[in-house]
Amino acid sequence: MNMKKVKTAVVLVVTALLVVACGSGNQASGDKPTIRVGTKDFTENLIVGELYALALENAGYNVERKPNIASSVVHTALTNNEIDLYPEYTGTGLLVILQEPLITDPEQVYQKVKEEYNKKFNATWLDYSQANDGAGLVIRTEVSEELGIKTISDLQKHASELRFASQGEVDQREDGIPALEKVYGPLEWKSSKVYDNGLKYELLANDEADVAPAYTTEGRLTEKEKFTLLEDDKQVWPPYNLAPVIRNEVLEANPDIADAINKVSAALDTETITALNAKVDIDKEDYEDVAEEFYKSIK
Structure with a gap:
């Protein structure tokens, strides 16, 4: 083999190694699967869904984002295996999906939806946040x-x-x-x-x-x-605390998802999510940028 061919071969090998090395930096670590994160079609849900996606990517998962699903069909998308998880509201789960009687205590509402979703839909409510969109x-x-x-x-x-x-x-x-x-x-x-x-x-x-x-x-x-x-001091209205809902099959196969996303929920209260909504709805920032900036602050 002449020197020109040798040099060409070396260049090709080095180039191939560089491509592999660079490409691997954008992939999830190990053999973790792709998680499909859905969101409803309004600002707050888009922001929170993006926070979930960033948390999953930080934990080594690939994420397929499925934003802007109509509120009326997002639950069906979960139960039909079209998405794996999405941000939901405890009051919506209780009153709209389960059609249960009104409960105003946040913890009681959460425990009710957690129990019934597991039995009826093979889905788990992870930790709920203090953020209440009621x-x-x-x-x-x-x-x-x-x-x-x-x-x-x-x-x-x-x-x-x-x-x-x-x-x-x-x-x-x-x-x-x-x-x-x-x-x-x-x-x-x-x-x-x-x-x-x-x-x-x-x-x-x-x-x-x-x-x-x-x-x-x-x-x-x-x-x-x-x-x-104004404060609803006699607690007439039900709580609508934000929480991730995930298919049991996905959570059982990947239990570390809970820790990654529960960390997001722990960082969200009503004042915080209101401020994030304002950055999009008033300041006209992109919801992805708002979510990324906030996620960096809680990593």
């Missing part, structure tokens, strides 16, 4: 401070002085205003008008309304100088 009422901070309204009990005493920006259905739904009035007493507003949900914070900011229905992790709630979330 129903609530938001009031203008100026009014809250002026009238000393911090809780829904306080609100009930001053309802006749307040303008309510309704969403229509909240006045009729059993778990809406009727549920509050059964426990707190009548809410006899100064006025009540129906508006599109997307307008509520602008109505409050522009002093066109004083109180509106809200979800407890909405990004605009970070603007505390403008908006105050």
Whole structure:
């Protein structure tokens, strides 16, 4: 073999070794499988699902992301083996999926869904986080401070002085205003008008309304100088704590998944997830970037 051919062969061997070495850096370690992480189709679920995916990758798994699944079918996607896990809410599991009676204690709700999902769906609820994306009422901070309204009990005493920006259905739904009035007493507003949900914070900011229905992790709630979330001090509304739901088959084959994802849940509370939502919905950052930045802070 002449020297030109020898040199060519050496170059090819070295190149091949470099390709293998570089490629292996992007692969999951060992023979760990690919985990399919699904999410619902709204900001918060997308962020949390990405956090789960990053935790799994950090633990050596390959991840296939399946975002933006409609809330109405994501549970079916899990039970039909189309995804392996996704972020769910304890209240949704209890009331929507299992159609069980209302429970308001967070731990009791969690234990109920954990037990029933295991029996009925061969699925496990991993640890739930303190982040609670439940129903609530938001009031203008100026009014809250002026009238000393911090809780829904306080609100009930001053309802006749307040303008309510309704969403229509909240006045009729059993778990809406009727549920509050059964426990707190009548809410006899100064006025009540129906508006599109997307307008509520602008109505409050522009002093066109004083109180509106809200979800407890909405990004605009970070603007505390403008908006105050009232405490449901008599616990009328059920908890909607975030938690990962995973197929038993996947968890049994890969038990270390629990430790990786439970670490994420332990880092999430209502204030934290609200701030993360605000970065996407108000600051217009990409949810993947928001999740990555937060995950780096808790690794």
